[in-house]
Amino acid sequence: MRSPSPHKSRFLEVRRPVSRRQAALSAIAIWVLFFGIWLIAAEGGMVNPLLVPSPVQVFETTWNLFVDRGFIGDIGISVWRVVLAFAMASALSVPLGVMMGTFPAIEAIFAPFVSAWRYLPAPSFIPILLMWFGTGEAPKLALLFLGVVFFLITLVMDHTKNVRKELIETALTLGANRKVTVLNVVLPAVLPEIVTAMRQMLAVTWTYLVIAEIVASTTGIGAMMMRARRFLKTDEILSGIIVIGVLGLVFDLLFKAAHRWLFPYLQEKR
Amino acid sequence: MSSAVLHLDEVSKTFALAKGRELTAVDKVSFEVERNSIVVLLGPSGCGKSTVLRMIAGLETPTGGTITLGETPVTGPGRDRGMVFQAYTSFDWLSVRRNVEFGMKINGVPAAERREQAEHFIRLVGLSKFLDAYPSQLSGGMRQRVAIARTLANGPELLLMDEPFGALDAETRWQMQELMIDVAEQAQTGMIIVTHDIEEAIFLADKIVFLSAHPGRVKEEIIPAFKSGGRIRSKEELVQTPGYAELERKIMRLMREEGQHE
């Protein structure tokens, strides 16, 4: 019998963090596996090539889309829609959410309204938005805006309510008036949470973007994918999906970097 | 006119609970705080010490009686009554220096003076090496010292502290207690300190206000007679002082009596 050694390392250890190297290798492995299966299935003729083109073809198509077909224009339009709608939603949600989380009187007015809207799926407004705004940019922006604004308000409000009472009371006993308390204590205290909430809701905005462009657009990544469907170009559809995924990831990383840059004091902890 | 800065005159607080029930946490409490003196509020858990302190700070409104600071009745929080809480209250997004400058900044003290004052009080609490550190880089005791410096730098007439050293280890706590004696003398500030540590109470207090529980009433005011020649500056000195052991026994007896009422 072997005596159990305390240093024996097993693959599965309860909650023991893995090394950076192992984390990187694991991440690469799962993607290699994914593309490997896809490649074998496509090249080996196990699937209908019309429905599942090989990854090599998809990457070629993506390249061609960028070089010859002005795909960058579609991407630009999509990004612009997301950024604009999200900026408008944030411009409303952040101040309103902070006010609601700070002043129960303001919460009492808006909370019943906001929480009711949250239960309405934003896409249910598409038909009426099209009737009101026609086919320009407005209905798309409106859908993205409606899709995130009520969630963002609620998140910001909840985080603001979690600002510790002692911080506010400290400010008051130092002689702070209402304005100073909100702007110099509540807001900086909740800001890291707000940026995190924005990061989460930006991901949701991308979801609504695709819906908007698939249903009611002739421009943008989603519209490109719907065009490709008409001509049975599965490779172009898959290109669209990959580009959307990459864009979502890039925005997420940008937000993460911004968080680290804006709140250096949070990193000092460890 | 007496030399007291703060008067509590039959101050009561009744909280409204659910289903129309009420709880009288503080019942007709009266005492005075002399200029530049240290008053310790002592009593069993739940006797209303925090509630009394919060009413003095203006964070809670009394349901009866009056609190006056100097000549003016207390109606809300203000910079003349600085408060240090048991929980950490450092503003994590500001450096130690800017934490300590916070009160002065919002009250319009010019930058140069602010800087000088902040450095003075940071030196007083022994954190000069950490002027530009963020609170998250400091230990619990150091953060509490930042909170004390921040409150003192704002120049309050009265410093209110609710179990400020409760979360600290014994050694740090002694250091802080000795620091408070220094501060009281250097900054010329009156203090009200809430605690349920008997030794801490005797060491710090010029006067102990002992509260009884349910409802909170003043049971006894105790002035440590052996301090008539001046405050005691170190813990070692305290335990050797004649009269200390006797006073400690007396307060323990009071605590016991209170415990039996439960």
Ligand SMILES: Nc1ncnc2c1ncn2[C@@H]1O[C@H](COP(=O)(O)OP(=O)(O)OP(=O)(O)O)[C@@H](O)[C@H]1O
């Ligand atoms: N906001 C409140 N609402 C209702 N009851 C309260 C409130 N604050 C305090 N009480 C009650 O008032 C009584 C006194 O509370 P307080 O916190 O002042 O006691 P304390 O002497 O500080 O106790 P401890 O030593 O445990 O901190 C307690 O019975 C408490 O439950």
Ligand SMILES: [Mg+2]
């Ligand atoms: Mg208390």
